Structures are given as C-alpha cells and as structure tokens.
Amino acid sequence: MQVLRPTSVTETLTLLNESDDGTKIVAGGTALMLMLRNGLIFPTDLIALERIEGLDYIETDDTTIRIGALTTLRTIERSEELQSLLPTLTQALDMVANHRVRNRATIAGNVCEADYASDPPAILSTIGCQVRVLGPRGERVIALTDLLVDYYQTSLDHNELVVEVIIPRPDARTRTNYLKYVSRSSEDRPCVGVAASLSLDGTGRCLGVDVQVAGATATPFSVPSVLRECVGADSGDAAWDHIAHSYAESIEPIDDARGSAAYRKRVTGILVGRALRQMNDDYVNGATKL
Incomplete structure (x- = not known):
C-alpha cells in the first residue's frame, strides 16, 4: 500500500x-x-x-x-x-x-x-x-x-x-438545539441524538422546523411530511407532541450494544419533544439563540 x-x-x-x-x-x-x-x-x-x-x-x-x-x-x-x-x-x-x-x-x-x-x-x-x-x-x-x-x-x-x-448564515429568528443521549461512557457516541431548528414569527406561528435524528439509522433520520404540516400552523405542545409521536412511530432504528430498537424508538420520541419544547421556551423567554 x-x-x-x-x-x-x-x-x-x-x-x-x-x-x-x-x-x-x-x-x-x-x-x-x-x-x-x-x-x-x-x-x-x-x-x-x-x-x-x-x-x-x-x-x-x-x-x-x-x-x-x-x-x-x-x-x-x-x-x-x-x-x-x-x-x-x-x-x-x-x-x-x-x-x-x-x-x-x-x-x-x-x-x-x-x-x-x-x-x-x-x-x-x-x-x-x-x-x-x-x-x-x-x-x-x-x-x-x-x-x-x-x-x-x-x-x-x-x-x-x-x-x-x-x-x-442563520436568521435571527431561528433557534437550534441538540440533545444527545449516551447509554455508556460520557465520551461515547450517541445511542440517540436529536438535532433541531425552529423559526417562529411574533405571534407564535411556525415559519420553519427541522428535526434530524442521529445514531439510530444509517443516515440522519427525518420525517419531512410531518414537518411540512407544522409550517404555517400555531406552535405549542400539541404541535411538538405530534412531531415527537410521528418520529417515534416512523423511525426504524438499529439494534446494537448502545440500545435495542425498541429502546431507541422510545428515546427518539422523548428527545424530539424535549428539543422542540426547549426551543419554544427560548422564544418565550426572549433569548437570542440556544
């Protein structure tokens, strides 16, 4: 060689x-x-x-x-x-x-x-x-x-x-978030990671949202059809619950030493909902970015 x-x-x-x-x-x-x-x-x-x-x-x-x-x-x-x-x-x-x-x-x-x-x-x-x-x-x-x-x-x-x-270059209205769950050491790669971005207008209407799941499938996992449903709609717990449930239902994760497929599905739903709520709270509290 x-x-x-x-x-x-x-x-x-x-x-x-x-x-x-x-x-x-x-x-x-x-x-x-x-x-x-x-x-x-x-x-x-x-x-x-x-x-x-x-x-x-x-x-x-x-x-x-x-x-x-x-x-x-x-x-x-x-x-x-x-x-x-x-x-x-x-x-x-x-x-x-x-x-x-x-x-x-x-x-x-x-x-x-x-x-x-x-x-x-x-x-x-x-x-x-x-x-x-x-x-x-x-x-x-x-x-x-x-x-x-x-x-x-x-x-x-x-x-x-x-x-x-x-x-x-990010828009001033855009918030981003990344939550990582590791099932072993703190330096380990994710059992499940959730990256998300969210943009809301002054009334709380969703201008754009994206969620990508790491560590569970061959490539970052997303459900574009569900995300499109939220654009133009009011933000809030009902919207975030819908996205989180859809991701947990749609994902077909791997089964390995970091976690079973069933475990990853459950963690995915939890982290997706949590990531979206944290960004929503950031808007409410008036911070510029996460």
Missing part, C-alpha cells in the same frame, strides 16, 4: 482521477486508522492531505459561513465567531470524543466518513449545510442530506474531493 502526499488540490485531483475505488483519502485520519486497524477496510493506496495548504479556514459574510475541508473540529469548536453564529454546533462538538481526537479530525473527514453514530452530520443537516466538491466534472455543490446515502457511504464518486463546507 502506497501513501501519496500531494501538496495541492490540483495534484490531489490528478491522483484521484488516476485511482480506483481502492484508494482512500486521509485527512485527520482519526476514523480511517481505526478502520484499518480493525480490518474493516483494505485500501490499495492512501492519499494523505496533510501537506495541502489553503483548506483550513473559517470565513463568513452577510449570507454564508464557509469552512475549509481540513479545518479541525477543535478549531470550529473554539472559534468565537462560530460560537456566536452557530452555538449549537460548537457546543455539540465539545461532546465529540475527546480533545486529542478533535485536534486531528477534520470537518470534511467527519461528514465524508458517513458514520451513522456521529454527532455533527445531524446538526449540520438541520442548518442547511452543503459541501463543495471538485472532480472530473468540475465543481458541484451537494446538500449534506444528499451526500449521506447509507452506512459509511456517500454519493461522491471515487475521484471527487470535498473542499469546503457551506452553511447559510
């Missing part, structure tokens, strides 16, 4: 274009090295991105937040600007593994791993995250919800490279 170390995005794309499905990209390496050691993947070659400059940044303007693919989770977590703009994301990153892992793990590596039990993808999905991708077909922008397709699988072609994560 060769380890190739390109020094530019252009060189990386050339190597990818000459490669096959057996070639894997290494960014921070925190997940890939575990898979290698446990015999879960058998790459023919590795393309390490550690020498590439210019992909480690956080940039914001009036409408958009852009994060370079090689920006570490720890850098995002500690960014004062993102702590203000995306407090739920930065607070949730503090729950991911430990400092040593977050100092190495990158934002693009995290989403491209497509790990069902990872915290960030569900949160990023609720805030409209997209990824910018380069490849033989040129540049394309993919919604994160379209990028994640199955357990450890994305919609990327083997010769494509994620170079940037793009997040819409």
Whole structure:
C-alpha cells in the first residue's frame, strides 16, 4: 500500500482521477486508522492531505459561513465567531470524543466518513449545510442530506474531493438545539441524538422546523411530511407532541450494544419533544439563540 502526499488540490485531483475505488483519502485520519486497524477496510493506496495548504479556514459574510475541508473540529469548536453564529454546533462538538481526537479530525473527514453514530452530520443537516466538491466534472455543490446515502457511504464518486463546507448564515429568528443521549461512557457516541431548528414569527406561528435524528439509522433520520404540516400552523405542545409521536412511530432504528430498537424508538420520541419544547421556551423567554 502506497501513501501519496500531494501538496495541492490540483495534484490531489490528478491522483484521484488516476485511482480506483481502492484508494482512500486521509485527512485527520482519526476514523480511517481505526478502520484499518480493525480490518474493516483494505485500501490499495492512501492519499494523505496533510501537506495541502489553503483548506483550513473559517470565513463568513452577510449570507454564508464557509469552512475549509481540513479545518479541525477543535478549531470550529473554539472559534468565537462560530460560537456566536452557530452555538449549537460548537457546543455539540465539545461532546465529540475527546480533545486529542478533535485536534486531528477534520470537518470534511467527519461528514465524508458517513458514520451513522456521529454527532455533527445531524446538526449540520438541520442548518442547511452543503459541501463543495471538485472532480472530473468540475465543481458541484451537494446538500449534506444528499451526500449521506447509507452506512459509511456517500454519493461522491471515487475521484471527487470535498473542499469546503457551506452553511447559510442563520436568521435571527431561528433557534437550534441538540440533545444527545449516551447509554455508556460520557465520551461515547450517541445511542440517540436529536438535532433541531425552529423559526417562529411574533405571534407564535411556525415559519420553519427541522428535526434530524442521529445514531439510530444509517443516515440522519427525518420525517419531512410531518414537518411540512407544522409550517404555517400555531406552535405549542400539541404541535411538538405530534412531531415527537410521528418520529417515534416512523423511525426504524438499529439494534446494537448502545440500545435495542425498541429502546431507541422510545428515546427518539422523548428527545424530539424535549428539543422542540426547549426551543419554544427560548422564544418565550426572549433569548437570542440556544
């Protein structure tokens, strides 16, 4: 197995274009090295991105937040600007593994791993995250919800490279929340995690709502038809109960060491309702964001 170390995005794309499905990209390496050691993947070659400059940044303007693919989770977590703009994301990153892992793990590596039990993808999905991708077909922008397709699988072609994560700058009316239940150690990945966003007008009418469940299914789980029913309707306990019940009834969770399928269904309903009520209370109490 060769380890190739390109020094530019252009060189990386050339190597990818000459490669096959057996070639894997290494960014921070925190997940890939575990898979290698446990015999879960058998790459023919590795393309390490550690020498590439210019992909480690956080940039914001009036409408958009852009994060370079090689920006570490720890850098995002500690960014004062993102702590203000995306407090739920930065607070949730503090729950991911430990400092040593977050100092190495990158934002693009995290989403491209497509790990069902990872915290960030569900949160990023609720805030409209997209990824910018380069490849033989040129540049394309993919919604994160379209990028994640199955357990450890994305919609990327083997010769494509994620170079940037793009997040819409949040509206002042939008609240976000993330609740994580772990059934084992505090550093464990979620048995169930619930990411949610909510926007209400001055009368309490729902302008928009999203709920994504992490840790229970192959990709972050959502029930769009139920969420659409709530847009334009009055907010309140009846609406939140309806969403929570629908999620608990609709989800078909996995059964593993972190929890049985039946247990996960119950926890999903509880956390969905709790996340929505907390955001609703935040509106009532007049706070700016969770």
